Amino acid sequence: xxxxxxxxxxxxxxxxxxxxxxxxxxxxxxxxxxxxxxxxxxxxxxxxxxxxxxxxxxxxxxxxxxxxxxxxxxxxxxxxxxxxxxxxxxxxxxxxxxxxxxxxxxxxxxxxxxxxxxxxxxxxxxxxxxx
Numbered sequence: 031x032x033x034x035x036x037x038x039x040x041x042x043x044x045x046x047x048x049x050x051x052x053x054x055x056x057x058x059x060x061x062x063x064x065x066x067x068x069x070x071x072x073x074x075x076x077x078x079x080x081x082x083x084x085x086x087x088x089x090x091x092x093x094x095x096x097x098x099x100x101x102x103x104x105x106x107x108x109x110x111x112x113x114x115x116x117x118x119x120x121x122x123x124x125x126x127x128x129x130x131x132x133x134x135x136x137x138x139x140x141x142x143x144x145x146x147x148x149x150x151x152x153x154x155x156x157x158x159x160x161x
Contacts, residue, residue, distance in 0.1 A: 037108045047103050058089040064141025066091055068134050072143055074103050109156045119153040131161025
């Protein structure tokens with residue numbers, strides 16, 4: 031049994047980017063689909079697709095690299111953990127690396143980036159930071 035599936039997803043992405051794999055697969059969930067959608071909207075991955083493999087559905091992320099092979103995802107860090115949840119209001123969300131990175135927030139309206147949370151004036155649980 032896995033205690034923190036979000037941390038597992040981030041670790042799989044971190045490991046795949048480190049060895050320059052073109053894609054990475056993991057078991058799917060609603061939050062993972064939301065996180066993948068935010069990464070795609072913000073330009074950190076090319077695309078994601080959900081496959082219907084047995085025994086569990088898988089989500090496949092197509093990782094993005096620069097024209098000369100540099101990593102688009104330099105760092106990805108889990109903020110809120112099962113032992114210590116971190117919640118933030120929209121007014122307390124600050125830009126990551128002066129706007130070069132993003133925070134991913136789980137809100138009542140779904141999983142969104144910190145930019146979208148500030149625009150919608152909605153807060154929530156800070157899942158991770160990406161730059």
